[in-house]
Amino acid sequence: MNMKTVSNVSKQSPLQHKQGAMRLLYRYRWYYLMMLPGIIYYIIYHYIPMSGLIIAFKDYNLSKGIFGSEWVGFDNFKTIFASPEFFRILRNTLVISVYRILFNMLPDILLALLLNEIRLLWFKRVIQTITYGPYFLSWVIVYGLAVAFLAQESGIINYYIRELGGAPINFLASNEYFRPIIILTDIWKNTGFGAIIYLAALATINNELYEAAAIDGANRWRLMWHVTLPGLRDVFILLLILRIGHIMDAGFEQIYIFLNARVYESGDIIDTWVFRRGLEELEFSVAIATNLFKSVIGFVLVIGANKLSKKFGGSGIW
Incomplete structure (x- = not known):
């Protein structure tokens, strides 16, 4: 009986955690909404440009572009x-x-x-x-x-x-x-x-x-x-x-x-x-x-x- 209860609780706990997370997300939705412009800014101007780091491993040529330039490793x-x-x-x-x-x-x-x-x-x-x-x-x-x-x-x-x-x-x-x-x-x-x-x-x-x-x-x-x-x-x-x-x-x-x-x-x-x-x-x-x-x-x-x-x-x- 006790083992079955423990088993049922363990099976339901991931769902319960998910539901709890969703409730918290909904409860603080306006705070997350206010965070959204800052998150978008960092994604556009800080994280997406990081893809340009591949230039460090290439012989970059302006006419060929990033992906067309020759790979030279280190x-x-x-x-x-x-x-x-x-x-x-x-x-x-x-x-x-x-x-x-x-x-x-x-x-x-x-x-x-x-x-x-x-x-x-x-x-x-x-x-x-x-x-x-x-x-x-x-x-x-x-x-x-x-x-x-x-x-x-x-x-x-x-x-x-x-x-x-x-x-x-x-x-x-x-x-x-x-x-x-x-x-x-x-x-x-x-x-x-x-x-x-x-x-x-x-x-x-x-x-x-x-x-x-x-x-x-x-x-x-x-x-x-x-x-x-x-x-x-x-x-x-x-x-x-x-x-x-x-x-x-x-x-x-x-x-x-x-x-x-x-x-x-x-x-x-x-x-x-x-x-x-x-x-x-x-x-x-x-x-x-x-x-x-x-x-x-x-x-x-x-x-x-x-x-x-x-x-x-x-x-x-x-």
């Missing part, structure tokens, strides 16, 4: 790795990306903590507006400002160097200064936006934690150390994982605008090299193969960083 990848420039651009990409992670995340947190401690609301809004404003400037405008300050002949900094009796420095065409300029301009432009993300995280911290710590005698520094910073941990880890996933990018738009032939040794990255090979030299197959290589490395890094985050007590992405 020859394009061999061309990439055999290029005398590959290890230089790989090194530059990794170094600049690591610099971005090390030096760009700390200012975001510091600015958010400082804004969080300001009690005058009008002053807080003014500072936040000033620091957030550069985020809306294009990199072309930022480069123009950099030229105004750093140009060898007309730059403000070189003007004072000459006034003090020194020789002008060509900052924008020097391998020694290129990476610091990239990092500093990126900090100036994006710190305000990064701080907003942390401010949103700070708003979710329970005020009762601050009150309990204050009752125990904690001062403002102790409150920040024992309540505020732990409240930012999960957001920091999430942003760190996302940055690690993009470690092979290094910021194409900024690098391309600041780059010139004299700083290729320290500033030429994978994306700028792909741009020249793909669009200027029309080697589409090599360019697509390079981007596929980047995507695979980024995917592996995100999976690895997410697992490490969970192993050491973080929340991870999923």
Whole structure:
């Protein structure tokens, strides 16, 4: 009797699960309907174009098209790795990306903590507006400002160097200064936006934690150390994982605008090299193969960083 009941339940459970899923689908139908435009967008503009990755394994010819071009297997990848420039651009990409992670995340947190401690609301809004404003400037405008300050002949900094009796420095065409300029301009432009993300995280911290710590005698520094910073941990880890996933990018738009032939040794990255090979030299197959290589490395890094985050007590992405 009991065995038959168990058997009947096991036979009916898939149908029951299906009916339950249909009820949930109908119950939340309007939410799914609102999701539909976003899903369609990603299918059309992100997933369907992925079929073009087949170009990485072909000798792509514009006149023959994707499917008419000759299949060459991994020859394009061999061309990439055999290029005398590959290890230089790989090194530059990794170094600049690591610099971005090390030096760009700390200012975001510091600015958010400082804004969080300001009690005058009008002053807080003014500072936040000033620091957030550069985020809306294009990199072309930022480069123009950099030229105004750093140009060898007309730059403000070189003007004072000459006034003090020194020789002008060509900052924008020097391998020694290129990476610091990239990092500093990126900090100036994006710190305000990064701080907003942390401010949103700070708003979710329970005020009762601050009150309990204050009752125990904690001062403002102790409150920040024992309540505020732990409240930012999960957001920091999430942003760190996302940055690690993009470690092979290094910021194409900024690098391309600041780059010139004299700083290729320290500033030429994978994306700028792909741009020249793909669009200027029309080697589409090599360019697509390079981007596929980047995507695979980024995917592996995100999976690895997410697992490490969970192993050491973080929340991870999923």
